[in-house]
Amino acid sequence: MRIQAASLCFLLAGVGTTAFQTTGPTTPRFGTRINAVDDPNQVEDDTSNTRRKLFLAGGSFASQMALLPVFTALADEGEGDMTTQLFNPDGSLKGEVEEAKFRSVSIAWDGPSEKYFVNVDGANSAGTNSGSEVRLSYKVPEKWQQKDDGYFDKSTTNLAKACQRIFVYRAPGKVTPDRLAKAATIGIADALYVTDDLKELKGADLLSGRSRKQGDIKFYDFDMALAPKTCGDSKENLGLGFCPFESIYLLSAAVLDDALYVLALECDKSEWKVANSDLKRVRSSFAFDV
Template identity: 45%
Template sequence: MRTTTPLCVLALSASQSSGFSFHHITRIQRTSETTLSASRREVIAIPAVLLLPAILSSPVNAEEGDLTSQMFNPDGSPKEGVETEAKERTVEFSWDFSKDLSLSEDGQNIGTTQSGKQVKLKYKYPFKWSDGKDGDVIYFDRSEGTNAKACKRVTVFQAEGDADIDRLKKASLVGVAKSIGAPKDTLERLYKADIISGKIDYRNDQAYYEWDMAAAPDSCSNSAENLGLGFCPYDNIFLLSATIVEDKLYCIVVECDSTKIWKLASSELKRVRSSFIVDAVSA
């Protein structure tokens, strides 16, 4: 059975009239990788300013008749009582255990990474997103109202060296990107991203630590997105899921680089993240 344990909640209060309201904000300041507790029961508030724009914490209300909103919750899980046989594409590959970095981007090994037989990794994405073959743009969603690339890329990696579960438990305290050993060559912006939320998800009785993170450009003084508040709106969203198998750390990073697309595809992007499974292959 799949269960989910929250790691944190956001310091955002609901308003019956306007949806969200901010309280007790005296100074505007971006905080890279805001410190959160990894305790499964402790709840810690995050400065609400990190939620601008608010669409990062929850998608906008879908129009009536939107099939995705009818079938799935905002976190990507099916709604109670809904039987779903959604068509999906499965990306599956295998590596050998190694102390070196192993890296895959959109299902293809990168750099010196070699296929193996000791550990199997897989994830799924909606069938309606193109697979990048026959000249198509990968992850392009031609659905009415979207007609755009729904996902920037999907990165999967095995971090260098050995790891234990404490490395994931403390990740929110010492910095997620640093703790999980994210490759800087491909995920450099993740090191400057803010934590929006985090939780522990159990799949096949195995713990997967998940974080929603977002990064803003260093400067937007010449951009129409400049709000005049001393910081720039987020322009890159990262959905992470990490686990430990045989003393190795494995992580998937699902990226979206458009807040407009995030409004339309956030539930589907989260389902990609939650479909990540890592299994050791029995000899």
């Protein structure tokens, strides 16, 4: 079909070319107005013939252009253009798209106490005992490979690092939900009673904050970033007189039964570029198992 269409287009092109070539000679003929002959009727006949040939040539060319898309469509029948080969009619990419899969990390602690309860990367820290009174969880992508020095994305060609650590803690004593509502005024680090392991947050900048709900429980999510005090010249600082952010923290905090629970994801700027969407999903998955 593609060969036949090409042949027809070639023939049509030949007809159009021939028509234009037969519109008249390139030099004046004897008997035209240029030679001022005595027979004016002969001049009119020649002129009429020339106009007729031009009209026929134009019609042939128009017909050729009108038929060309038809033959092109026939030639592409069965394969389609690149767009139809890659995309479905609804705009989605053809072929199976594997849904993102996650694994759940569950934490079980006893009720409120006067000491910190801490869990790092799914394991309780020293002095933190498991219990059954409070259960909470978060989800991490299955494509993340957990190692001693962080999480690495198996879907990348070079096993790029996606996150440094995932930190969950419960602050000692009693805390009211109002404290979280005023966190931006109090100071995020102070409002969340950050542990010594997260003391860098005391010098971090608040980039954004929002809230979400799990039933009657309100979570407050904060994006924070920390820049070094000094840095050399680089493309990233753009000559603006301050250093670019080096560390990024995604936080989520909620109060349950007068106890404050916080999740913190820590990454650097290169890890953020690799996994910012996944990091946000992990933060949003932080919830109580109630």
